[in-house]
Amino acid sequence: MAGKTIFDKLWDRHVVAGNAGEPQLLYIDLHVIHEVTSPQAFQGLRDTGRKVRRPDLTYGTIDHNVPTKDIYDIHDLISKNQIDTFTRNVKEFGITAQLHGASGQGICHMVAAESGRTQPGKTIVCGDSHTATNGAFGAIAFGIGTSEVEHVLATQTLWQVKPKRMKVEFTGHRQNGVYSKDMILALIAKYGVDAGVGYAVEYTGEAVSDLSMEERMTICNMSIEFGAKIGLMNPDEKTFDYVKGRPQAPKDLPAAIADWKTLVSDKDAVYDKVLRVDVSDLAPMVTWGTNPGMGMEFGLEFPEIHSLNDERAYRYMDLKPGQTAEEIDLGYVFIGSCTNARLSDLVEAAKFVAGKQVASNITAIVVPGSRPVKTAAEALGLDKVFTEAGFEWRDPGCSACLGMNPDQIPEQVHCASTSNRNFEGRQGHNARTHLCSPAMAAAAAIHGKFVDVRGMA
Numbered sequence: 016m017a018g019k020t021i022f023d024k025l026w027d028r029h030v031v032a033g034n035a036g037e038p039q040l041l042y043i044d045l046h047v048i049h050e051v052t053s054p055q056a057f058q059g060l061r062d063t064g065r066k067v068r069r070p071d072l073t074y075g076t077i078d079h080n081v082p083t084k085d086i087y088d089i090h091d092l093i094s095k096n097q098i099d100t101f102t103r104n105v106k107e108f109g110i111t112a113q114l115h116g117a118s119g120q121g122i123c124h125m126v127a128a129e130s131g132r133t134q135p136g137k138t139i140v141c142g143d144s145h146t147a148t149n150g151a152f153g154a155i156a157f158g159i160g161t162s163e164v165e166h167v168l169a170t171q172t173l174w175q176v177k178p179k180r181m182k183v184e185f186t187g188h189r190q191n192g193v194y195s196k197d198m199i200l201a202l203i204a205k206y207g208v209d210a211g212v213g214y215a216v217e218y219t220g221e222a223v224s225d226l227s228m229e230e231r232m233t234i235c236n237m238s239i240e241f242g243a244k245i246g247l248m249n250p251d252e253k254t255f256d257y258v259k260g261r262p263q264a265p266k267d268l269p270a271a272i273a274d275w276k277t278l279v280s281d282k283d284a285v286y287d288k289v290l291r292v293d294v295s296d297l298a299p300m301v302t303w304g305t306n307p308g309m310g311m312e313f314g315l316e317f318p319e320i321h322s323l324n325d326e327r328a329y330r331y332m333d334l335k336p337g338q339t340a341e342e343i344d345l346g347y348v349f350i351g352s353c354t355n356a357r358l359s360d361l362v363e364a365a366k367f368v369a370g371k372q373v374a375s376n377i378t379a380i381v382v383p384g385s386r387p388v389k390t391a392a393e394a395l396g397l398d399k400v401f402t403e404a405g406f407e408w409r410d411p412g413c414s415a416c417l418g419m420n421p422d423q424i425p426e427q428v429h430c431a432s433t434s435n436r437n438f439e440g441r442q443g444h445n446a447r448t449h450l451c452s453p454a455m456a457a458a459a460a461i462h463g464k465f466v467d468v469r470g471m472a
């Protein structure tokens with residue numbers, strides 16, 4: 016019999032009912048909730064007189080709507096209503112949540128891992144498309160819709176059709192100044208934003224083993240930009256070390272680790288599709304267009320127009336084929352989001368900023384993804400490094416990744432952004448987003464334009 020992938024092993028462990036090839040009922044080990052996609056779900060429970068089946072397996076945070084200048088100072092009435100409603104709901108249904116100013120508050124895709132709830136072998140869902148971030152630990156993690164949030168709240172299970180299996184092998188070793196963000200942007204640029212549709216993607220290869228857990232999360236996070244709901248990696252010693260010592264780590268860690276070690280893909284595992292990206296010569300990536308696949312290695316010219324989409328993207332971005340990233344007239348730099356606002360991202364960005372000044376044409380903000388990251392960064396003095404250089408240092412939240420809170424990029428301004436989506440209007444009406452790594456964003460803030468960070472720090 017052929018070997019099994021990690022995905023097969025985890026899937027099989029969680030099937031409660033249903034046959035292969037049909038929708039199957041999966042047990043959910045962890046349900047993360049936030050203020051945007053849960054209100055109707057709770058109302059649905061209330062309307063039918065149901066309770067949350069496993070409040071102990073449900074974990075909440077506020078992130079999308081929170082202002083990052085003063086988390087209590089919410090002017091937008093819809094945002095305020097969502098946060099107030101969420102606060103009421105978690106209290107009424109007995110769910111642990113990181114609310115205003117709480118020490119664990121932050122972006123939903125960061126807080127579960129930070130608390131130790133994200134562990135190898137789990138099924139993890141959240142009403143948010145970047146939930147695959149947790150897959151970096153060797154978990155099946157995916158985003159769900161609000162009616163599914165209600166289903167999970169009520170039953171701790173979910174109907175799903177098993178996706179196909181894809182292996183993405185990152186071979187070679189990265190050059191200095193090239194990061195996991197560049198790896199995932201390169202994958203999406205090479206194969207397209209729909210290449211992962213219908214697949215659970217397993218990321219493997221020496222270039223993945225090289226990465227820290229935080230860097231791995233960046234890759235799994237952007238699985239959805241590759242078209243896949245699920246992206247995951249085989250757990251290893253780095254994974255176990257990350258979980259160890261966290262408040263919600265398993266009580267009997269050695270026993271858990273012994274089990275987790277079995278939850279890796281067999282050598283002879285079978286995949287429906289295999290893709291490869293060699294990262295040895297990869298340069299830092301910058302997107303020029305309006306989807307995450309419209310990206311180029313730094314130094315290369317933006318491509319010819321091949322479709323109406325390309326034409327529209329160039330018009331929206333006010334750029335032309337043949338230009339290079341260096342020629343982009345940047346006005347804003349955003350370092351933040353569930354993709355790249357972890358401690359190591361801020362440490363790396365700070366290397367390019369220390370002792371320097373933000374260029375006069377740039378407004379630059381750093382938004383730690385969570386309160387634990389903010390606290391840890393301040394203990395390292397990173398807040399001073401950034402503010403002395405002219406960056407603003409904010410409170411945790413989704414911030415300018417998406418225009419759901421006051422942090423918006425002004426119209427027509429080009430923004431070097433460490434976030435995950437460069438869609439039209441994503442960061443604000445008519446704002447122009449260029450996705451890149453924290454190092455590229457930080458160096459761009461100092462130089463006033465994109466520069467090649469290879470060999471710089």
Ligand SMILES: CC(C)[C@H](C(=O)O)[C@@H](O)C(=O)O
Nearest residue numbers: 051052079142143144145417
């Ligand atoms: C608000 C939420 C539903 C949305 C998502 O699920 O993707 C957001 O997090 C995003 O990144 O666009």
